[in-house]
Amino acid sequence: MIKVSIIGGAGYTAGELLRLLNHHPETEVISVMSRSHKGKLVSDAHLDLEGETELVFSDKLKPDSDVIFLCSGHGKSKEIIESELISSAIKVIDLSSDFRIKNSDHNFIYGLPELNREEIKSAHHIANPGCFATCIQLSLLPLASVGLLNDDVHVTAITGSTGAGQNHSSTTHFSWRSNNASVYKAFTHQHLGEIKQSLNQLQNEFNNDIHFIPMRGAFARGILAACYLKIEASEAEIKKLYQGYYSSNPFVHLSETELDVKRVVNTNKAILHLKKEGGQILITGVIDNLVKGASGQAIQNMNLMFGLEETTGLNLKSSVF
Numbered sequence: 264m265i266k267v268s269i270i271g272g273a274g275y276t277a278g279e280l281l282r283l284l285n286h287h288p289e290t291e292v293i294s295v296m297s298r299s300h301k302g303k304l305v306s307d308a309h310l311d312l313e314g315e316t317e318l319v320f321s322d323k324l325k326p327d328s329d330v331i332f333l334c335s336g337h338g339k340s341k342e343i344i345e346s347e348l349i350s351s352a353i354k355v356i357d358l359s360s361d362f363r364i365k366n367s368d369h370n371f372i373y374g375l376p377e378l379n380r381e382e383i384k385s386a387h388h389i390a391n392p393g394c395f396a397t398c399i400q401l402s403l404l405p406l407a408s409v410g411l412l413n414d415d416v417h418v419t420a421i422t423g424s425t426g427a428g429q430n431h432s433s434t435t436h437f438s439w440r441s442n443n444a445s446v447y448k449a450f451t452h453q454h455l456g457e458i459k460q461s462l463n464q465l466q467n468e469f470n471n472d473i474h475f476i477p478m479r480g481a482f483a484r485g486i487l488a489a490c491y492l493k494i495e496a497s498e499a500e501i502k503k504l505y506q507g508y509y510s511s512n513p514f515v516h517l518s519e520t521e522l523d524v525k526r527v528v529n530t531n532k533a534i535l536h537l538k539k540e541g542g543q544i545l546i547t548g549v550i551d552n553l554v555k556g557a558s559g560q561a562i563q564n565m566n567l568m569f570g571l572e573e574t575t576g577l578n579l580k581s582s583v584f
Contacts, residue, residue: 265569268294268328270343271335272320275425276358278309279558280332285315287562287576289569292318294325324348330565333357344369354568355388356561362390363457374564376573377401377512378461383567391564394556395420395477396454398488400461401515401533402548405508406501407465411494415471420488421478423524425553445479452477485524486552491545498539505537513574514555514563522549530579531559554579 267284269277272295284290295305300320306313308320324331331353333340340359349355362371372386373379375397383389392400399418406412421444452475462469494501502517509515515533522536527549536547550556559577566575 264291265289265565266325266327266329267292267565268296268325268331270296270324270331270333271339272305273297273300273308274334274336275553276557276561277332277334278312279553280334280561281305281309281312281316283554283558283562283576283579285312289571289575290565292316293328294318294321294323296321296324298322326350328353330354330356330568332561333359335359337361354386354565356391356564356568357389358391358557358561360393360453360457362388363392363396364460373457373461374560375400375461376560376563376567377509377515378404378464380567383564384570386568389561389564389568391557391561393454393457394486394550394552395422395452395475395488396457396461397556397560398486398533398548398550399454399458399475399490401550402488402490402535402546403458403462404465405505406494406544407462407469408508409504410466410468411496411504412462412466412469412471412492414493416473416490416492418473418475418488418490419478420475420486421480422486422552423480423482423484425484441481443479443481447477447479449476450474482524484551484553485528486548486550486556487522487524488548489545490548491543493542494539494544495542496544498537498544501539501544502537505535514577522547524549527551527555529554531555531563531577 267290297320301322303320305318337359340357340361362369371388371390372382374389374391514531518534518536528551531554533550538545
């Protein structure tokens with residue numbers, strides 16, 4: 264069994280990790296750290312786990328862990344790594360943004376399996392992608408793989424309230440979010456850096472702009488991203504390209520029908536829809552921001568790192584109702 268610990272165990276991504284790991288046949292969660300919840304039952308913070316775990320939050324890390332998931336939030340993961348709290352023998356999967364951009368200061372591999380599967384298999388440290396970044400990259404990677412991103416890319420994407428984390432703010436509480444929608448961080452969203460990095464990995468000469476308009480939606484979980492750009496290839500050629508690129512990727516599926524978020528909620532699936540109109544291609548993608556966009560993808564990476572089938576513990580079923 265893979266012995267798992269979680270640092271920063273009180274938030275949404277940690278709760279989703281625990282929900283998934285409790286049903287994973289090859290893992291045992293041995294510790295969940297949260298200084299603010301020390302001594303409390305994990306199920307006190309994650310009420311859906313009541314009756315499923317007797318774990319108690321701790322402020323200490325168990326040294327016999329095989330892998331640690333960092334869920335402490337942006338900026339804190341770097342502090343944890345630099346503090347040398349974690350033994351060099353333990354594998355790390357970081358769900359923050361701290362190590363997603365490649366540089367010489369760290370040895371983290373960017374954990375998008377549909378891009379870096381072989382590198383992930385031999386990695387010791389993984390930087391899990393952002394939720395918007397995951398959906399947008401999966402929508403564009405096949406085009407970049409054959410050098411077809413030759414114009415500015417336009418993206419409009421909407422996310423559920425869980426994407427903002429568990430801490431309350433003026434834009435997350437129910438009375439503001441319900442029956443409402445808003446734009447935020449237009450053209451400047453923090454995920455743009457990792458998106459451009461991945462596209463350049465496949466298409467070195469890509470230097471066009473990505474015009475990204477993120478939106479907050481009046482729902483709890485899920486992302487829908489609509490990406491479009493000018494392109495000369497036909498719709499049939501593009502569909503064939505996407506089918507080939509994702510033929511060996513178990514969680515990415517192409518659909519002939521228009522998409523909606525409910526198809527993927529509570530699953531690790533990404534579904535894409537392609538439509539050519541005039542000289543432009545529209546790629547619509549949907550994922551669950553907490554699963555494929557965070558904790559499910561983190562477990563997908565863990566499976567690859569430990570030589571398991573990629574889908575182990577992730578055969579989850581969605582419901583449209």
